[in-house]
Amino acid sequence: MWGQQAPQGVKVTMDAQEQDSFREFVAARSPALLKTAVLLSGGDRHAGEDLLQNALVKAAGRWRRIDEPEAYVRRILYRQQVSRWRLKWPRRELAVAEPPESAATGDATSAAELRIVLRGALAKLTARQRTVLVLRYFEDLPEAEVAQLLGCSVGTVRSTTHRSLARLRSLAPELARLDRPDGGSRSMSRDFSPMEV
Amino acid sequence: MNVEELVRESLREQAGQGAPLPGDFVDRVLAARRRRRTRTIAGTSLAAVTAVVVAVAVPVLAEDTGRQETRPASELRSGDVVAHPGQTPPRDLIAAGDKALAAFSTSVPVKQSNGDEIVTRTYRLLDQKTGTYRKDARWSWVAVAPGMRTAAVLEQKLPVRRIGLLNLLTGKVERWIPVDHKVGGVAFSPDGRKLVATTYAKSPDLRDMSRPMHDGKRERPGPAVPSRTGFYVVDVATGDSGGWSKVKTAESEFGPDTINTREDFAFSQDGTLVYSSLTSAPHQQYYDFKGREKRTPAREKHVRWFNGAGLSPDGKLVAGEFAGDGKTTASEIIDPLTGKRVAKVPGQQLLAWADNKRLIAWDIAPGTSEYRNRLVLVTLGSRKTVPLSGYRSSKADSTGRWQPVFAER
Numbered sequence: 106m107w108g109q110q111a112p113q114g115v116k117v118t119m120d121a122q123e124q125d126s127f128r129e130f131v132a133a134r135s136p137a138l139l140k141t142a143v144l145l146s147g148g149d150r151h152a153g154e155d156l157l158q159n160a161l162v163k164a165a166g167r168w169r170r171i172d173e174p175e176a177y178v179r180r181i182l183y184r185q186q187v188s189r190w191r192l193k194w195p196r197r198e199l200a201v202a203e204p205p206e207s208a209a210t211g212d213a214t215s216a217a218e219l220r221i222v223l224r225g226a227l228a229k230l231t232a233r234q235r236t237v238l239v240l241r242y243f244e245d246l247p248e249a250e251v252a253q254l255l256g257c258s259v260g261t262v263r264s265t266t267h268r269s270l271a272r273l274r275s276l277a278p279e280l281a282r283l284d285r286p287d288g289g290s291r292s293m294s295r296d297f298s299p300m301e302v
Numbered sequence: 303m304n305v306e307e308l309v310r311e312s313l314r315e316q317a318g319q320g321a322p323l324p325g326d327f328v329d330r331v332l333a334a335r336r337r338r339r340t341r342t343i344a345g346t347s348l349a350a351v352t353a354v355v356v357a358v359a360v361p362v363l364a365e366d367t368g369r370q371e372t373r374p375a376s377e378l379r380s381g382d383v384v385a386h387p388g389q390t391p392p393r394d395l396i397a398a399g400d401k402a403l404a405a406f407s408t409s410v411p412v413k414q415s416n417g418d419e420i421v422t423r424t425y426r427l428l429d430q431k432t433g434t435y436r437k438d439a440r441w442s443w444v445a446v447a448p449g450m451r452t453a454a455v456l457e458q459k460l461p462v463r464r465i466g467l468l469n470l471l472t473g474k475v476e477r478w479i480p481v482d483h484k485v486g487g488v489a490f491s492p493d494g495r496k497l498v499a500t501t502y503a504k505s506p507d508l509r510d511m512s513r514p515m516h517d518g519k520r521e522r523p524g525p526a527v528p529s530r531t532g533f534y535v536v537d538v539a540t541g542d543s544g545g546w547s548k549v550k551t552a553e554s555e556f557g558p559d560t561i562n563t564r565e566d567f568a569f570s571q572d573g574t575l576v577y578s579s580l581t582s583a584p585h586q587q588y589y590d591f592k593g594r595e596k597r598t599p600a601r602e603k604h605v606r607w608f609n610g611a612g613l614s615p616d617g618k619l620v621a622g623e624f625a626g627d628g629k630t631t632a633s634e635i636i637d638p639l640t641g642k643r644v645a646k647v648p649g650q651q652l653l654a655w656a657d658n659k660r661l662i663a664w665d666i667a668p669g670t671s672e673y674r675n676r677l678v679l680v681t682l683g684s685r686k687t688v689p690l691s692g693y694r695s696s697k698a699d700s701t702g703r704w705q706p707v708f709a710e711r
Contacts, residue, residue, distance in 0.1 A: 124332075131328040140317040148316055154323070162335040220312045227312070229449075242306065243313040270305055280305050 123168050130174050131161060138178060144239045145186045147228035160185060183240065183254050186232050219279060226276035234269035241266055383679060383688060390676065390692030391426070391704040395433040397711060398679045398690060399656030400615070404428055404446040404470075404709035405453070406435065408702075411523075417511035419523045425707075427453070430471060438473070442507075443487055446470070447494040448710035452538070454488040454497050461486040461502045465536065479541045481534060487566035490538075491573040497536040498567045498576045501546065503529035506564035525563045533567045533576060535591045547593025549578070570599055571613045579607045604641040611652040611661055613638060619645075619682075621652035621661060631665055635682065647680045648687045654708040659683075662690065662708065671696045677706065 143153030160181040164174060171177045227235060240251045252259045274280050384397040396403040405427045411419040425444045426435040443456040455466040461484030466475040486502035508526040515524035532548040552560045560580055567576045575596055577588045585606060588596040604620050605612045611621030622634035625646055633652045635645040649663030656662055659682045664675040673696035678687040695702030
């Protein structure tokens, strides 16, 4: 425990009550925060844990001054991830079912295979590109909110989203099928046009 | 379904997987915070610290105290820089920004029965599980792909008839690519999807006794006549080595050769052409993948490849030549289109861009031998250098004179 390990006579910055509330927050919210952190790290679980750990360490340092801990930690996660000064580690092997070579060249047909290909492609995006996609499509945040979180303009969010999707298409040419009117549209069998009864 | 929907689905699926966090996660966070506060205090002015005094200070950078400490790997890092200023040759990961020291080699001249010598390298590759460099004596040449997952390797006794694709995580060769023309060197394209393999008739590391050089003490075999024959451009995914392109080397009966004994081809910054350096102006010659000569891309006209670093990742700057004087080391940064100097940074030789603002360079301690140098990180607009490694031995041919192999991480 922090207070017990601190040298005698040293003033610690978190009292027992604060430490309890911090522990409670970490226990309750870490599973959800970890999901975001892992996605931001391109599916790398260890890098995701590192990212979350760093964000929580920062939050712990300001704990008594934070009103909305989750929003605060998430903002650190996003910003830390896109920052040049973010801790970097060699990209680790990702647990994908198919080696990237064959996935990239093979004739992937099923949605499951496409998702595997896409996962590999997501991992190859830059941190900023991936972060924007996670915020837009996983957190489902509007562009204005993403811009505010990342400290950039809405136009930048829009262009980064566009470029990230284009990069995904170039990294995984199989995705091009999806955009064709006739291609890959298994899930487009739903017909919302008015029905005659 | 369109791409946006698939991205959404894929992210949700990915988020739904994975083991729960370890039960002691919160303790880890608190312990990390405790260590970080200690480090911060050690690394910054004590006057700035009002409330806390600590008994033990952990240095910001890993100093080689010989002590084995159990702590997370990230504890050895400062920002995105992982430095080991006490290690030469390096034992533990060195990295800065987007680049890591993926491997390094040492070399010794091996005497042949006819008096010639062959410069023989020994590689140490980064073990990404432990973050340490481990000897791998199988290879005479190693090129590491961006992302550091794959390396292209050549076996001993160059030139060789096959190229290996080594999985850097397992240490196993996943595929051998056979070639008709013997290969002596390989290099990856910037996107890692292609390889250019340079073909040679004889070893590109040969020193010829009939072309002696004097090293100040005695006569030794000198650089052999270049035996380069051409190149292959290999598709990494399929292993298809395509057609071989013959490239003639202009013969030079008198005066220096137009290329070095080892003059490997490499890719242009956009990966659409390959080029070879030349020993004199125009300094490089470009070719398409069929071996047809091409004009130098506008942004690469002022690139001098012997610097190593070349164009910045965004293509807006070029690492220039030595710009120091008798007392200080410095290198220039130039505009790729005009060739004019736009900045001067510390550093003896610019080896690799860590990002658009920072470079990894060789540098010396002021006033010492120009050959006793170490890796440092330099930043545009700053005079400060951050040491990344210990000093290399100044002795030529010494095994202490290691050569770095950087890769995008």
